[in-house]
Amino acid sequence: MSRQRSMENILASEYVSIGELVRITNSRYSTLKHYTEEGMLPFEQAEENLTRRYKREETVVRILWIKEMKTNGLSIPQIKEALGMN
Amino acid sequence: MMDLKLAPSFSVIALNAQRSLHMTTVKKVSLRCMAAAVILELYLEGCFTQSENKLTLPKEGFDQVHSALYRETVLQPLLHKHAEVKGDLNWWVKKASMLSNKQLKKFETAISDDLKAMDLLEDIPSLLGSDMYFDTAEVEVRAYRSNMEAYSSITENIRAEILEEGSVTDEVICMLWLLRECGCMHDFFSLNEIEKVNIKLHDLYQSNVWAKALLPIQIRHGIELGIKRFLELKTKFAKTFIGSSINLLFPALEPSRAVFIETESWFDNSNQRLDAVITRLLSYGHEVKVMERGSIATLKIDNLLYDAIPHFVMMKVPIQGVRLVPKRPL
Numbered sequence: 354m355s356r357q358r359s360m361e362n363i364l365a366s367e368y369v370s371i372g373e374l375v376r377i378t379n380s381r382y383s384t385l386k387h388y389t390e391e392g393m394l395p396f397e398q399a400e401e402n403l404t405r406r407y408k409r410e411e412t413v414v415r416i417l418w419i420k421e422m423k424t425n426g427l428s429i430p431q432i433k434e435a436l437g438m439n
Numbered sequence: 440m441m442d443l444k445l446a447p448s449f450s451v452i453a454l455n456a457q458r459s460l461h462m463t464t465v466k467k468v469s470l471r472c473m474a475a476a477v478i479l480e481l482y483l484e485g486c487f488t489q490s491e492n493k494l495t496l497p498k499e500g501f502d503q504v505h506s507a508l509y510r511e512t513v514l515q516p517l518l519h520k521h522a523e524v525k526g527d528l529n530w531w532v533k534k535a536s537m538l539s540n541k542q543l544k545k546f547e548t549a550i551s552d553d554l555k556a557m558d559l560l561e562d563i564p565s566l567l568g569s570d571m572y573f574d575t576a577e578v579e580v581r582a583y584r585s586n587m588e589a590y591s592s593i594t595e596n597i598r599a600e601i602l603e604e605g606s607v608t609d610e611v612i613c614m615l616w617l618l619r620e621c622g623c624m625h626d627f628f629s630l631n632e633i634e635k636v637n638i639k640l641h642d643l644y645q646s647n648v649w650a651k652a653l654l655p656i657q658i659r660h661g662i663e664l665g666i667k668r669f670l671e672l673k674t675k676f677a678k679t680f681i682g683s684s685i686n687l688l689f690p691a692l693e694p695s696r697a698v699f700i701e702t703e704s705w706f707d708n709s710n711q712r713l714d715a716v717i718t719r720l721l722s723y724g725h726e727v728k729v730m731e732r733g734s735i736a737t738l739k740i741d742n743l744l745y746d747a748i749p750h751f752v753m754m755k756v757p758i759q760g761v762r763l764v765p766k767r768p769l
Contacts, residue, residue, distance in 0.1 A: 355607075355608050370603070373596075375592065376592055379591070382598045398604075404604065404606055
């Protein structure tokens with residue numbers, strides 16, 4: 354049986370899943386999925402069918418930064434440029 | 440974001456927008472699943488001892504039950520005066536889901552009080568209670584409103600786990616089972632996503648011991664679920680352009696989407712009429728903001744937009760007022 358991790362454990366761990374990112378950043382799953390597909394949120398994945406793991410600290414900072422840029426009216430391509438992706 | 444146990448977590452989803460004062464069929468469906476969630480919560484916490492597929496709640500388990508009133512309200516009727524009750528998982532969840540109306544009400548009060556204390560649930564006046572027919576019949580209508588942040592965090596976490604590649608936790612398997620038994624899958628997943636969820640659940644059934652034990656269990660009551668689906672269809676129809684026009688002519692079809700607010704007297708201009716309606720809505724405890732004035736005004740009532748359409752109903756004398764119809768997206 355695999356149990357859900359407590360918030361305390363999530364906040365103490367180095368890597369988190371997308372579901373846990375949803376919980377700690379209060380974002381929508383579809384939004385984070387879209388950011389991941391756009392390459393804005395780097396992740397690690399051991400094999401194709403295994404859970405994607407995100408580095409907690411840097412991903413949370415990145416999500417908050419993206420949210421701030423969205424609030425300031427930037428579009429996704431502009432945010433990608435600001436993240437140094439283009 | 441706080442850690443919630445399974446039953447309170449599911450209740451945040453299941454109680455949202457339900458009527459708080461009346462035992463409607465739709466709420467009964469939710470409460471039955473919430474009671475079953477209490478058993479699953481105890482099971483996941485290891486409160487039961489298991490021998491040959493039979494689950495028993497030992498003395499230590501009782502102590503944990505007494506730590507929360509909502510658990511006690513579900514387990515007391517199951518245990519009666521017996522010191523020990525034995526049954527498989529199927530027996531426990533089915534028994535919990537078959538509590539009487541009185542027992543369900545007691546359970547609802549216990550769990551909603553817990554959620555209110557944590558600021559996860561509110562009891563707000565429903566706009567339907569301001570309708571002339573409800574008001575004059577002295578039928579008070581109030582509704583639960585879940586904390587939107589918590590609601591979104593719980594539902595999005597379920598979506599993320601089941602729609603992503605990788606493992607699924609036991610709590611999410613429970614949540615999906617509860618949503619299925621509650622007939623709520625379509626509220627959280629699109630048709631395409633439901634197909635993906637089905638495939639994933641099928642895989643889990645074959646590879647995960649917990650899913651294999653839980654997924655075949657059914658606690659749904661056909662008639663109650665049928666009524667719930669019919670009411671959902673009716674609401675869906677009343678949301679369409681044709682449906683909302685028909686509903687304006689025959690408000691009994693879906694009263695919540697054509698609420699009639701009467702004015703004290705006949706007014707010869709729309710501004711006076713609108714002011715009288717706003718005064719009346721404020722007196723019922725609603726937050727009202729005028730977005731647009733005119734013969735058909737747009738009002739924002741408790742964060743939802745409504746068209747206030749001038750209308751009158753014939754009683755012994757004609758009564759003037761407005762029908763509040765939820766605004767359709769442009």
